[in-house]
Amino acid sequence: MGKIWNHNKIAYGGDYNPEQWPEEVWEEDMRCFKLAGIDIVTLNVFSWASLQKDDEVYDFERLDKIIKLCTENDLKICLATSTGAHPAWMARKYPEILRTDFDGRKHKFGGRHNSCPNSPVYRRYSSLLAYKLSERYKDNKNIIAWHVSNEYGGDCYCENCEKAFRVWLKDRYKTIDEVNKAWNMSFWGHTLYDFDDVVAPSNISEHFPLFGRDRTQFQSISIDYRRFMTESIVDCYKLERDEIRKNTPDIPVTTNLMGFYPVLDYRKFAKEMEFISWDNYPSPHETPAEIAICHELMKGLKSGQSFCLMEQTPSVTNWQPFNKLKRPNEMRLLSYQAVAHGSDSVMFFQMRRSIGACEKYHGAVIDHAGRTDTRVFREITALGDELKKLGDITLGARSKARAAIIYDWENRWGIEYSAGPSILIDYRREVTNYYEVFHKNNIACDLIGPDEDFSKYDLIIAPILYMVKGDMGERLEKYVAEGGVFATTYFSGYVEEHDLVTGAYPGKLKDLLGIWVEESDALPEGEKNSFTRDGKTYEASILLDLIHTEGAEVLSSYNEDFYAGTPMFTVNSFGKGKAYYIGCSSDKEFYKDFVLELCEKADISKELSNYEGLEAVSRYNDSGSEILFLLNHNKSELTVKLHADMTDAINKTEYKKGQEVTFGPRDVMIFSINE
Ligand SMILES: [Zn+2]
Structure with missing residues (x-):
């Protein structure tokens, strides 16, 4: 069964970007983290520009300091490779790393997910950076996971990708006749004579320009292109992972996924990941079931192995049309929902709110006000305290779905x-x-x-x-x-x-x-x-x-x-x-x-099914003991009659079968079922 990483409790923390701040702020961050019970930080997610200034010039001085500070403060580290956005100098010097979009437009420097996955320059420099980072920090015992790139996504239609697509097809189909057959190219006289006739299916080839991405004239070509694009991006992940493994073979490697994200086939990623991690950002109108199914999808990628909730907001997002506050207790409820469905962590984006660019209004553990006497910080602190008490009982535990x-x-x-x-x-x-x-x-x-x-x-x-x-x-x-x-x-x-x-x-x-x-x-x-x-x-x-x-x-x-x-x-x-x-x-x-x-x-029985708004989920640990999560999704109180003898896993209160327990609005209780 096993745990996803070397940590003895539910990891609690999130994305920390101290490189955006002067060093005097860092000490205050450490103080706040201690107060809130934070014990893990994800570092170095977007630092490529500061780590590599030119082809040959690397500078790890600031990262050294950050890692030293976090280590001295007993924080576990999930160390990212920074390759989710390339540096400006690289785009200037090697335009081939820039993507060409679905409309055939060659992009300029900007945004993120901006590197062509088939660019030899991008592949060389991203894997080299992964090597250098893992070599430099291989002896740091606080690093418990590697986080490659960030939220891989999108696609590219440049000439490099088109050429690589032809190679991919040759490998898969061997002859152009087999390609013609698989794509039914006798339709509309599309028969190809040579692999060089193959073009990427985009808005300037097979897609209906009026309908864009969703409507293609040759489904087989467009589906194969998505398979190819997924594999191209998985290859980028693997190149970095393999460099990391040379230096730290025992530290697990992951990349953060995005639930039902439609463009990439996550099952291909899962095969190459040591554990699944993912970012949970439900819209305010999503139901508990719509959120739960995302956790189940992610957990199912590795046949039920526990996963890492890599990101969620403690309070608000910034990118939705309406960024509604998480209500009192809602952050705790959604955190435990993730744990109930298999997460071994509760992690946030972001630890401190940045002051500029598009995520400055995204919630954080430490807000722009920089205060610890806020509703959000108090809720974070209370949860941090509970997770310490909960200890390791849920780690690696699995469901027993039939x-x-x-x-x-x-x-x-x-x-x-x-x-x-x-x-x-x-x-x-x-x-x-x-x-x-x-x-x-x-x-x-x-x-x-x-x-x-x-x-x-x-x-x-x-x-x-x-x-x-x-x-x-x-x-x-x-x-x-x-x-x-x-x-x-x-x-x-x-x-x-x-x-x-x-x-x-x-x-x-x-x-x-x-x-x-x-x-x-x-x-x-x-x-x-x-x-x-x-x-x-x-x-x-x-x-x-x-x-x-x-x-x-x-x-x-x-x-x-x-x-x-x-x-x-x-x-x-x-x-x-x-x-x-x-x-x-x-x-x-x-x-x-x-x-x-x-x-x-199928003779599948159900317990606790008669309560509106009650979610009951069980995980079973190595020894077979059941841990039961009861989540009240209602905005009002709910009284539940317990179906077995059980012990509150946080405050150790014992309950008898048949006893009634009242949950507050959005309240959660976690029980060990007594044998
Ligand atoms: Zn490309």
Whole structure:
């Protein structure tokens, strides 16, 4: 199981940028950190400009001082490599490191995520810096993790990338004929004669200029470009990581991810990361389930290993249209929600609020006022105190979910690039619709990738499984044949990994589901049909499949229109298991009834499901003991009857089964369940 890093409690701290401040401020920072119980800082995230002044000239003097100061103050250090933004001199001297955007415009110096991932100069200097940093600080025992770059993102369409794309294709497909086949290039006379004919799919080639990024004329090319771009950026990460490993093979390396960020396939990153870290910035309107699913997605990247909450704001963000304050207790609630779902840290962006540029109004542990007698600082201090008392009991602890939902980035690209059948198809929304029922009923549910071992689960739901890659169809058949319960939906099983249609829908899932889909009706926004089951009528919307059964049992049919009476909801017995198909999007009532029915079929029980706004999550540590997190998301009090004997993990108060506990608004309690 194991911990993510060498620390004996939940790490508490965040991004600290003392290089933006004169040294006299640093001592005051140390005083504040001590007061607040801060024990980790992420250093050096954006310092490349000061560390390297020219090709040959490096200057680590200021960083030496900062690291020395933090070490003397017993702070653990998550040391970043600074390569998330390149220095101005490098852009001036080597314009090849600048990105070319989707519209074909060569960028100038500025912003961040600004380096071309296929630039040999960027790759050389970023990995060299990672080497120099790890060599210089390899003996510092306070450094417990390496943080490569920062929030990798975006893409590049420059000539270097185009050339590298051709090499990538050659490696993957060997011949140009295979490329033509995979991309169906006989359409519109696109046949390529040579790898040199390949161009990057952008707004000046395959994308519809009016629709931009979302609409491509050749989905296969655009999907392959995203795969290539992900791998290019992962390669940049690996180059730095490998340099670091030469000097500090025992210190884990990570980079901070961003939840459902759509552009990069995080499963490819996860394979190369020692542990997952990510930045949680929910909008004010996001529900607890919408936040929880992000944690589950991130945790699922490494099959349930605990992760690091690398960034969250203690109070406000600055980049949303409305930057609402976190209400009293909300920072604590969201911090413990992250821990409940697998985080071994509570970390903030930022420790001290900068005075200039675009993040100066982003919340911080130490605000512009520089005071410790503020609401935010008091809440931070109180949480710091609690985390000390909580100690190490949650570190490395895992969930024991028996249900899982499949989420796949390439599948999302296929759905979002698809020209038709409906722009209303929303993969993330549909996945969340199903997840919300698990969350609301406090039933553990993992978010897994298509390559995960399915046999760990009794129930798997794959909403809109449009792209069925490789042997996934066979693996799902095996899973159900051996007794698994599986459910999928409309717009599933259409294509293989190159976005080529594999015959009658749902393609490779046809035998498993015992159906075929003759037509699909994409209803415009606001238009609905309906279906009835067990006396209850539910809404049918977005895309309505007209199904023929071939062995499956019909659970419901449409009520209206020319296809009234046509099946849309089926179940097929396959081996020892069952495979369900839901041929449309529906309403919350349907998702609730259906998911709970599936849980019952799979014999998945639920505790503490009858409280509105109560989130109950369990983690199990090495010895198998259960740690239960109870989070009251309500703005009012909530009284909960405990279902077992348990001990408050913070103040050690003991509770008996059946005893009632009252939670304040947005309150959280953490319990050790007594054996
Ligand atoms: Zn490029």
